[in-house]
Amino acid sequence: MKDLLSLYDLTKDDITRIIKRASILKAKHKKGEQYYPLKDKTLGMIFEKPSTRTRVSFETGMFQLGGQAIFLRWADTQLGRGESTHDTAKVLSRYIDAIMIRTFSQATAEDLASFADIPVINGLTDHCHPCQILADILTVYERRGSFDGLKAVYIGDGNNIAVSWINVALRLGFDLTLACPDGHGPDVNVLSRAQKEASSKIVLITDPVEAVKGADVISTDTWVSMGQEGERQQRLDAFKGYQVNEELIASSKKNVMIMHCLPAHRGEEISDGVIDGENSVVFDQAENRLHAQKAVLELLIGRS
Ligand code: CP
Ligand code: NVA
Numbered sequence: 001m002k003d004l005l006s007l008y009d010l011t012k013d014d015i016t017r018i019i020k021r022a023s024i025l026k027a028k029h030k031k032g033e034q035y036y037p038l039k040d041k042t043l044g045m046i047f048e049k050p051s052t053r054t055r056v057s058f059e060t061g062m063f064q065l066g067g068q069a070i071f072l073r074w075a076d077t078q079l080g081r082g083e084s085t086h087d088t089a090k091v092l093s094r095y096i097d098a099i100m101i102r103t104f105s106q107a108t109a110e111d112l113a114s115f116a117d118i119p120v121i122n123g124l125t126d127h128c129h130p131c132q133i134l135a136d137i138l139t140v141y142e143r144r145g146s147f148d149g150l151k152a153v154y155i156g157d158g159n160n161i162a163v164s165w166i167n168v169a170l171r172l173g174f175d176l177t178l179a180c181p182d183g184h185g186p187d188v189n190v191l192s193r194a195q196k197e198a199s200s201k202i203v204l205i206t207d208p209v210e211a212v213k214g215a216d217v218i219s220t221d222t223w224v225s226m227g228q229e230g231e232r233q234q235r236l237d238a239f240k241g242y243q244v245n246e247e248l249i250a251s252s253k254k255n256v257m258i259m260h261c262l263p264a265h266r267g268e269e270i271s272d273g274v275i276d277g278e279n280s281v282v283f284d285q286a287e288n289r290l291h292a293q294k295a296v297l298e299l300l301i302g303r304s
Contacts, residue, residue: 002113155211
């Protein structure tokens, strides 16, 4: 594994290995153990979109592993003035040990990875958000110890988070039901590929009440992703009836885990009562970004 661009590119073993290693690194960190496998290593972090969790967890993760990170705002680099991803990748490969990129187009991240001589990690594109979903499944693993018999549900916009849930359900072999309004389902190619290749049930429906029946996990995300601000009102109208609230989760299991990658738009895709309620694991998910990404960083650049 050279890069982390999409969870589709990983095997079940890769994902399981990352999750188990993340649990070990988390335990080491909680004990205050010093562990510096990335001493003298540098991660460059290119951001074309805003971030709180991704930036802070990657930067802190590098620091905790004995390395360092450089924050590179796209617009402040020569990329923002038109320097090619090819030349940028070649130059950065001469200085640093890995690149994390948050950008709009998945093709930009893939191009960068194909030209770079160092690992490239996708820190979110319009297409998918693999690092987030690694943290999410670490959160599920901590509570259940396995993915056997898991029924996960995703409610709302078929966006980058939905795509990464589909890819992880395919790879780990658990059931996933997505409930999205007509016209707002996930990438049809990703969904049909997963349905063709999966050993489990991956289904898209429109009824959120039907979807959450018997759910172990209910995940949702904003209806207005970064870059879609101009469509805000149309999108709020389209997603009416898809809010994850007390009434909706009453049809799921009593101990259902409520997940959200954050940032949340409280009162839109999720109610205050649910995100702050006893079933919510949203801040554990956010914390687990740090631990899951440390496992990814150690795997990609720890042994060279
Ligand atoms: N969940 C997530 O990626 O958050 P940020 O946009 O704050 O990085
Ligand atoms: N779907 C959201 C995820 C934010 C972490 C977005 O792309 O803005």
